Amino acid sequence: MSQQTKKGHFPWKHIIGFLISIALTLVAFATALWTDWSSTTIFIIILIFAVIQAALQLVMFMHMTEGEDGGLISGNTLFGFFIAIVIIVGTYWLMTSGHMHMGMSM
Amino acid sequence: MAHDHNVNPNAPLEYQSEAGRLNITGFWTFLGAEIALFSTLFASYFALQSRVGDGPTSIEMFEAGLVMIMTMLLLTSSFTCGLAIHEMRANNVKGVIAWMIITLILGAGFIGYELYEFVHYVHEGVTLGTSAHWSMFFILLGTHGLHVSIGIGWIILLLIQLARRGLTPKTASKVFISSLYWHFLDVVWIFIFTCVYLMGMVN
Numbered sequence: 568m569s570q571q572t573k574k575g576h577f578p579w580k581h582i583i584g585f586l587i588s589i590a591l592t593l594v595a596f597a598t599a600l601w602t603d604w605s606s607t608t609i610f611i612i613i614l615i616f617a618v619i620q621a622a623l624q625l626v627m628f629m630h631m632t633e634g635e636d637g638g639l640i641s642g643n644t645l646f647g648f649f650i651a652i653v654i655i656v657g658t659y660w661l662m663t664s665g666h667m668h669m670g671m672s673m
Numbered sequence: 674m675a676h677d678h679n680v681n682p683n684a685p686l687e688y689q690s691e692a693g694r695l696n697i698t699g700f701w702t703f704l705g706a707e708i709a710l711f712s713t714l715f716a717s718y719f720a721l722q723s724r725v726g727d728g729p730t731s732i733e734m735f736e737a738g739l740v741m742i743m744t745m746l747l748l749t750s751s752f753t754c755g756l757a758i759h760e761m762r763a764n765n766v767k768g769v770i771a772w773m774i775i776t777l778i779l780g781a782g783f784i785g786y787e788l789y790e791f792v793h794y795v796h797e798g799v800t801l802g803t804s805a806h807w808s809m810f811f812i813l814l815g816t817h818g819l820h821v822s823i824g825i826g827w828i829i830l831l832l833i834q835l836a837r838r839g840l841t842p843k844t845a846s847k848v849f850i851s852s853l854y855w856h857f858l859d860v861v862w863i864f865i866f867t868c869v870y871l872m873g874m875v876n
Binding site for chain 2: 592
């Protein structure tokens with residue numbers, strides 16, 4: 568196939584993405600199991616690591632931003648994550664903040 | 674070829690035909706729906722996390738070593754799947770098949786450890802009906818594991834087609850779409866690993 572001339576066949580992008588992913592996994596593991604910080608602090612830190620690693624997968628491995636439709640795809644996916652955050656935070660807040668009690672004690 | 678007028682020879686093979694390009698964009702829309710599906714399961718898991726009833730808590734059941742093996746298997750399979758797409762863009766069909774087979778073996782290893790984990794829990798008396806916490810654990814993890822299993826079957830069928838027809842704009846877009854699915858399952862696992870396993874093992 569006459570594609571544009573390949574500059575270097577070695578998959579550097581994938582290897583760098585893989586190594587960063589492993590590092591983030593190990594650091595999150597160490598933070599959760601080998602520190603005595605409060606669980607809220609640990610949760611915030613390892614959640615940040617998870618979001619970085621997910622973004623890495625989406626951009627470096629899934630080529631989310633490339634191609635003619637890259638903007639559309641990125642917008643769609645970000646909106647998906649926005650919906651996910653609303654569902655998760657909303658459900659958690661509703662189910663744990665005491666609204667349920669009022670209904671059930673009638 | 675019917676779509677010759679739409680072919681863009683400067684794009685990677687999977688984007689060359691209009692049908693292939695639209696299928697890829699359409700599949701991303703499906704992944705948006707998958708994000709919503711998994712978010713409902715995560716929401717239920719978080720809401721019911723503390724409802725352990727008479728059953729054990731996460732920290733009594735989870736084994737850090739097992740979790741790390743499963744995470745590394747799936748993470749490495751996502752990497753080898755990416756290498757398969759890299760080979761596809763170099764137009765090397767043998768490379769695509771070889772890396773995809775390695776991906777499938779790692780994925781099967783992941784499913785094997787997950788089944789071992791579930792069977793181990795059931796032997797310890799922790800089942801779907803033990804408590805709300807464990808119901809959501811099995812449903813969330815089971816839904817993810819089912820997705821991985823379906824992915825393995827799908828990619829096997831694709832590889833048979835690829836071996837028969839070679840790399841064309843049509844097969845290339847199918848392989849690319851299956852790689853999106855596979856990477857997406859690793860993205861979901863990152864959050865399961867973080868929110869379910871690691872937070873479950875924090876005292």
